[in-house]
Amino acid sequence: MSVTTNGALSTAVRTDQRAIDAVMKAKRRDLWVAGAGMFVMVVSMALLLSLIADLMIRGLPRIDLDFLSNFPSRRAERAGILSAWVGTLLVMLVTAFLAVPIGVGAGLYLEEYARKGWVSNFIEVNVSNLAGVPSIIYGLLALGLFVYGLSLGKTILVAGMTLALLILPIVIVATREAVRSIPKIIKEGAYGLGADQWQVMWQYIIPAARPGILTGAIVGLSRAIGETAPIITIGALTFIAFLPPSPVSGDFPFISFAWLNEGFTVLPIQMFNWVSRPQADFHVNAAATGVVLLALTFALNGIAIWIRYRLRKAHRN
């Protein structure tokens, strides 16, 4: 490579000035973009914070032990969310038990075992598409397949299965991303020692991918916890004045699965129900329920961050 000069110094000087102008112009553009981004962010954060603040101001004073331990009632001041939060916890339990193992298994299979070809491409495209399907479609599917097709009824089990279907794509995609982000030289190093695929999977890939997988699972769960449409579609009750049978008991065999087949309500449905009442007192109840739901969601996200932080630290040492 050689550079040809034509001997005219002025050309070089002019070029330099033009380059400086271009840089200055780019800098001004950067400033504009940064300013616009800042403006959008401040406005949207302010809106979100004022929404949360409004909810808090109206709902927070209503939350006390009675509110958490009472069943719903026709009288607003005596109504509580006991059946709703118990229902939410139980449905989330079913969702987690179904979505996490199936989603992680599917993600690991697609990334590590499946032969790359048109079939795996087809599955990959469809998994991504499923993540974008409106949640009410899942509700309709569950109503037709689980409630009527399999005659499972409008139970906690069906709600958990429906929400598990809904968040399955999120878990699968997160698992694949986490596995894909493991450096190739680590995998080759393990194979180079004579490890077989099973050993590489369990001793190297899953431990390294665990923070990403868990984060994906919890992000999925915190989406599921606020879902209302599919649960309404499968016909969850809105007025539940009883608790499902306890999963653990003092008598043998100590664990019971009868609760899976009970009717239920969940926090968002309880909230939806109260918002649609004309009396203002019920609106306060709805706001208080909203605060509890927000607190649960933030708690889930907090756990996700904490797990990620802990595992990263543990993994380093």
Add this chain to the structure above:
Amino acid sequence: MMDTMTQDHAQPKAAALPPAIKPAPETEPLRARIEDFSFFYADGTKAIKHVDMPILDRKVTAIIGPSGCGKSTLLRSLNRMHDLYPGNRYEGKIILEPEGDNLIGPHSDPVLVRLRVGMVFQKPNPFPKTIYENVAAGLRVRGIRNKAVIDEAVEGALRRAAIWDEAKDRLHKSAYDMSGGQQQRLCIARALAPNPEILLLDEPTSALDPIATAKVEDLVRELSNSVTVVIVTHNMQQAARISHRTAFMYLGELIEFGETSQIFTNPRHPRTENYITGRYG
């Protein structure tokens, strides 16, 4: 013999030069024999062309050549690394002595091959575990659970890799806290711990500074008393310093193979001479 060779390297430039020189028969004991070996990547590229090469027992064999000549591809064939990616194909034989097992035969399991042939990579790649667990990894893969056995093997391997003194006080600390040169010697210890029949080194010093490189070179020289080493290097002085035999490859062919001193002082093929005198590469 001449016919089959000229057909395969129909390179326009190669026509003017004499064909590759077949390795002379060895009198010393062999650990492996590469016979008429060819390798094809999934896209059909023939990356290795009909290579015949002996690998001497408990000696260092260096493979040199310009970038893209197939030296790493050949090395990675020796422990079936190419099997990790679909569509690659081997042809010919790689015979492990004295048993006479063909490593790329139809009934040979790549995982079993890798249990016998260890490997160290271009970039140090310790696992995100403690120093101790890194060295123990190969034993755990082999199902060894006895702590006393593992303790002994870990210490032995770290000593053989000349890193025991630097590692003994922090065996249970993360391997990531070591320097790059220490990490690479740790990776050598990790490969040595299960006592491989052959140790493959794929440009092990290319990511290291000169002092760390010198330490690894000393180590390789020392190791050749006890283990068979095959090393790929882009550094000709390194090959000259540490190896007993040198193979020069060009465009997937083994152009010349011989005693290291002969290759570097009295190359018989003009291409070898051009390369070692720095006329291309």
